[in-house]
Amino acid sequence: MSKISRNRAGLSRRTLLAGAASVLASPMVISSARAQAKPVNVGVILPLSGANAQFGINSRNGIELVADEINAAGGIKALGGAKINLIVADATSTPTTAGTVAQRLITQNEVTAILGAFASSLTIAISEVTERRDIPLLTMSFADQITGRGFKNIFQVVAKASAIGKAQLDYSVALAQAAGSKIDKIAIMYEDTAYGTAQAGGLRAAAKAANIEIAMDDAYPLGITDTTPLINKLRASGAQAVFPVSYLNDSLLLIRTMRQQRITIPAIGGAAGYVIPDFEKGLGEFAENVLSIAPANYDLAPDLTERFRKRYGYFMVHEALEHAVALDVLVQAIEKVKSAKAEDVAAGLRGAKFTGGWTKAMTGGAVEFDSTGLNVLSVPVMVQWRNKELVTVWPKDVAKGSAVWKS
């Protein structure tokens, strides 16, 4: 229940009016577009209400930016300048609802492809529908199951959770080494969601492989309200670095409690809640020098991502960036196959490599899908909070600054 109530506060009279106005205006938008080439419908399913709403809104902003830019530049050339028509829908927090929404977009709106849905459980539910209907689904969710089921119509632009968890540990070891220290003992804390457990699994495996002792390995429920027992346990464990994996609210609580108790060991977050502006807004100076793994970061391609900051007033968070890449790749595939038919587009995406445009913002500088639909070129990056910005600090070849590591 708390999940639903949390974001109600955000509903203002202005949103109501805007909502009503857009409902009224929508028939006009559709009829004016019909005059030119038939627009290409692209479904966008994201959690726009509930606990993950902020991530959903960030993602939508990234997609809208790219769609507007492409439309302003004359639409899809291979289809006679057809405009991209985004059909945005709320996935809520329930997988079954997300599946129903996907069914609706496929049947009612005849979408060419679907983008979404940030949270892995929602993406999995949508993929069960899109796979049966042969509609391509482009995603930046990264639970291992997404590309692990042998589906032919799923395309994931980032690395898998297990790979991200492994990088979270391996990069930290490398950073410690570069700073002249060594990690022997670590603590893992993760929320008991699909994302938290999958990434913690990757961390655990990497720690075992590197012969590092896991002094603490605790799952906690999403929406935890008191993290003091966890932090006490962390202090007693004698860990030299802590790896928390969580969405926003938990990440704020964990880091604040840690810093208030003067635990200064490096904290290496697991993306999600650790790499959005709200993290710094919520923690202030406590955010400084907190590290996090991220599937991508905006400072690797400022020429592209500054356009996002200019329009929305905050830096281009990774989910916005990856969703922008997903739409760019989709449009490139449509240009290539010269068709907006879902099966043609899926065939154009399968096993293909895409360069240029937004794909330059990804590590690897391009996007290439293997037979499972995974982008094999994507490598996670380590970022660090410095003066309200996220700076890429590892791997060395892409780093924009050197890490502050105090053990």
Added chain:
Amino acid sequence: MKRWIAIAAVIAVAAVLPLLLNPTGYWIRILTFTLLFAAMAQVWNIIGGLANQTSLGHAAFFGIGAYTSTILLLKFGLSPWIGMFAGGLLGGIAALIIAVPTMRLQGHYFALATLAFGEVMRVIANVWTPLTGGPGGLSVPFMPPSVAAYSFKQLLPHAYIALIALIVVTFIFEAIRRGAMGYRLRAIKENAAAAEVIGIDTTKVKLQTAVISGVLMAMLGTLYAQVAVFFDPDTVFSAASISIRVALIAILGGVGTAIGPILGALFIIPVEELMNDLFSASAAGLSQLIFGVILIAVILWRPRGFITVFDAMVARLSGRAGS
């Protein structure tokens, strides 16, 4: 006689309706879920309506059914048709285990105890990863279509299975209500002490209803798993979207009547979906707010449920036919 003709006519209409919809489409999915939730609310109605015990933990049995059949399918390749009965058995056992200590509780206390039980099941499913897949959930594998394997490419067969399930549980509900058990339950509902005095074993009757309701709810869990294809602990053991929703459907429709849950589901599921369709692009979250306002308005308008509107219509129609 006239009554049977009316029932047969309604079933005939319901049987034709799915054929009019796109068999792989959106509306058939909504119809399937509407029928399933109507069946679930009917099953809840056995204990919530006839025994007057407001359970807020029916998600526990529902989830047990969904998990049992899916785990048996994944680990042993067992057809969900068989898994459904295994789930029903486990659901019945779970209902018995929870009923023994809680049956003496009344009103709010009973509701709270059942609510906790649903939550306990969710936590178990979340942490027992080797068996349940943990928070990552379970996917029903994509198999070649076959009736024996309970696998279909289209949603049409699922809609019919849900319809049959609704008809079956509605007949079970009516049979209990009209039978000796229904009289005993009504006696207990009116005055438990007086019922004891006239020789009704109140504990036994309550346990029976709880177990019947638990078994059927678990079996419906299997049907849900086969339609939704993917579920996680938060989906099937959810207090808000399963336990409370089925109670709400039955209460809004008319608690303790066979038609109530059907009317409730026909209203709640499509309206909820329509709200999401209309508002989610422009102002997400607004749909839930408006949906809540509609629910409040309906309950203020018809505190005893849609059944009162339905009864009034039937009375007017038959009055006209009679004159």
